[in-house]
Amino acid sequence: MALLTLEHIRRTFTADQQTVTALKDITFTVDPGEYVAIMGESGAGKTTLLNIMATLDQATSGKITLNGLDLNQLPEKDAAKFRRAHLGFVFQNFNLLDTFNNQDNIFLPLVLAKTSLKEMRRRLTPLAKELAITEILKRYPYEISGGQRQRVAAARALITQPELLLADEPTGALDSHNAASLLHLFDQVNRQGQTIIMVTHSAVTASHAKRTLFIKDGIIYHELFRGDQSQADYLAKITDSLTALVAQGGGVS
Numbered sequence: 190m191a192l193l194t195l196e197h198i199r200r201t202f203t204a205d206q207q208t209v210t211a212l213k214d215i216t217f218t219v220d221p222g223e224y225v226a227i228m229g230e231s232g233a234g235k236t237t238l239l240n241i242m243a244t245l246d247q248a249t250s251g252k253i254t255l256n257g258l259d260l261n262q263l264p265e266k267d268a269a270k271f272r273r274a275h276l277g278f279v280f281q282n283f284n285l286l287d288t289f290n291n292q293d294n295i296f297l298p299l300v301l302a303k304t305s306l307k308e309m310r311r312r313l314t315p316l317a318k319e320l321a322i323t324e325i326l327k328r329y330p331y332e333i334s335g336g337q338r339q340r341v342a343a344a345r346a347l348i349t350q351p352e353l354l355l356a357d358e359p360t361g362a363l364d365s366h367n368a369a370s371l372l373h374l375f376d377q378v379n380r381q382g383q384t385i386i387m388v389t390h391s392a393v394t395a396s397h398a399k400r401t402l403f404i405k406d407g408i409i410y411h412e413l414f415r416g417d418q419s420q421a422d423y424l425a426k427i428t429d430s431l432t433a434l435v436a437q438g439g440g441v442s
């Protein structure tokens with residue numbers, strides 16, 4: 190069974206007495222263990238789509254389910270608990286709290302879920318080792334580098350063992366070395382079965398995923414599968430698709 194299904198998702202916004210169609214008609218499914226990148230020009234609706242998948246926003250119409258649960262029917266009061274239980278998030282700007290040390294930032298979603306300290310420590314030890322952050326756990330987010338902050342943010346997202354990891358420009362604020370190490374981590378957790386969906390402007394970042402969806406005019410305009418291709422060949426295909434996407438212009442109507 191698919192982990193995530195989106196059927197005819199539409200999202201409109203009304204601002205200044207004008208209606209903007211951010212998403213016109215989006216349909217796709219994601220199976221457990223998939224690694225999907227979402228690309229598209231600025232304003233194509235990527236963040237809107239991610240917010241709907243993250244239960245931070247609701248579609249105007251259409252149906253979205255995670256493990257069979259209808260997310261559009263999820264009452265607002267249950268959404269935060271649902272997110273903590275099922276989803277992990279990695280954002281471009283890390284979203285770490287400077288008033289907590291790194292370890293407490295990582296523990297936060299588990300504290301909210303009332304997990305025991307023993308269990309939290311049991312999960313953190315191997316994760317911190319894998320992410321090379323063991324030495325900086327007692328420091329504060331403002332005392333570490335951008336790459337380290339992103340790894341702490343990734344630990345916070347992964348410690349809940351989410352059914353779905355959602356990432357918004359996860360490498361956007363990182364230099365190439367730190368971006369490569371974050372992508373290496375994503376590759377690794379995906380190999381272990383973690384389902385990942387990430388929005389990115391970077392073709393290199395997208396080339397790590399197994400499948401890339403291109404959004405344009407509020408629909409899925411094009412889709413690429415990596416299959417058996419090398420990462421370099423796949424990257425070349427993604428770049429070609431992006432060039433074609435931009436060349437054909439157009440806008441949401």
Ligand SMILES: Nc1ncnc2c1ncn2[C@@H]1O[C@H](COP(=O)(O)OP(=O)(O)OP(=O)(O)O)[C@@H](O)[C@H]1O
Pocket residue numbers: 202203204209210211229230231232233234235236237238
């Ligand atoms: N809250 C809102 N109110 C009105 N319009 C909105 C709102 N959120 C998004 N939009 C509009 O919906 C469209 C899609 O926006 P969205 O942020 O999803 O695009 P994006 O692909 O993520 O862009 P970028 O790559 O620049 O972040 C844009 O035209 C945007 O102006």
